[in-house]
Amino acid sequence: MTTTIEPWGEDNLPLLERMNTPEMTAHLGGPETPAQLEDRQQRYMRVATRGGAMFRIEVDGIAAGGIGFWETDEEGTPAYEAGWSVVPELQGLGVAGAALRLIIDQVRRRGDRTLLTAYPGVDNVASNALCARAGFELRGEGTEPWRGGMLHFNIWHLDMSPLDTTGRAVDVEERFTDDSLDLQRWSPFYTPHWSSKDAAAARFEVGDGLRLRIDADTPPWAPEWDGDLRVSHLQTGQRSGPLGSGDGQHRFRPDLVVRESQPEQRLWLATHGVIEARFSAIRHPDAMVAFWPIGFEDRPDDCGEICIAEIFGSEVEANGGWVGIGVKAQNDPRLRTDFEKIWIDGDLTVPHDYAVEWTPERLRFFVDGAWVKTVAQTIDYPVQLMLDVFEFPRSDGDRDLSALPHVFRVERVRTVTA
DSSP states (O other), rough: EEEEEEEEOOOOOHHHHHHOOTEEEEEEGGOOOOHHHHHHHHHHHHHGTTOEEEEEEETTTTTEEEEEEEEEEETTTEEEEHHHHHOOTTTTTTTTHHHHHHHHHHHHHHOOOOOOOOBBBBTHHHHHHHHHHHHHHEEEEEEEEEEEEEEEEEEEEEOOOOOOOOOOOOOEEEESSSSSSTTTTOBBBBSGGOHHHHHHHHHEESSSSSEEEEEOOOOSEEEEEEEEOEEEEEEEEOBOOOSSSOOOOOSSOOOOOOSSSSOOOEEEESSEEEEEEEOOOOOOOTTEEOOOEEOSSSSTTTTOOOEEEEEEEEEEEEEEEEEEEEEEEEOOOOOEEEEEEEEEESSSSSOOEEEEEEOOOOOOEEETTTTEEEOOOOSSOEEEEEEEEOOOOOOTSOOOOOGGGGGEEEEEEEEEEE
């Protein structure tokens, strides 16, 4: 099922009529008259001429509802207001959420207003839940006259303002300028408890930034569990249970067994604040680079992932690329995976800043200081930083040796206090 949005057209009055049912308008004072529907159709057509945009929601090419945003003023702050409606037979299937993500991306790419608002009725459970899932913050309630009565609504804000670290202290800033890697901050092995330090050892150079490499003779890091995947990786913590146990960080499959027990290392752990790295992606279909802090996992449930950036070389083009951003629950039952790929304009093979601003209530993600996504979930345990380049095996078993080494270039990594 694919959800898309298309500009609202002159011929979309029948869709308004289809949505003008007691069920669909229960939170808006009931169905409208034909004259009111015609007036609504004309208002929708005028939205685009007044700084906003109105769209028809389509599911697999079939009209399924409407969604849009228009200019408003929220207590003196220029903002956009969003509104949406989905036909009954497609409600509860994620259609409204997918459409809302699409218009959030449109507002983000415009960049002219950094506040998006929504005002669903207080008794509209589905729309209020959607606002919460999309990263909006509940700011209060309000009332206003509406169709001869009073409309009682919640006030939701999505803060799309840029990253601002003014007045905050830098906790740690790593620029990899020394002649050797600082082993008081970094462990140059990829979760070696599932394999071994020999197999999971990183190949790298430092001095003028960090260069993580996958070479022609880099072996698969853990053939028993991960096939022919190759990786070169740094992390800022390490722990595992005893040999033969299933106790270890980043349990990416349920049958994992510790093959080489590792001592506990708490090197550079963060809890809240800003985590940021500046690095360059690799444009090659076999490669992927990532920056993804994970829970230190001294308690089994404390294992969620904050994916600041995950970039597949197959999704990088000359004028931009898809960047995976968000939260992955992994094995934390308190979290809900909220992860998406966001198109970022520009050459991703040159350095860009990727960051998260992490508070007890939510995580706001940024690329080059510009907001790209908010996840309204709570992660309240320390995380270790994970930097890596992967080479994925091809279905035919061949490797593109002519493209090697794959080099992941990292200029800096820093954490800023909350």
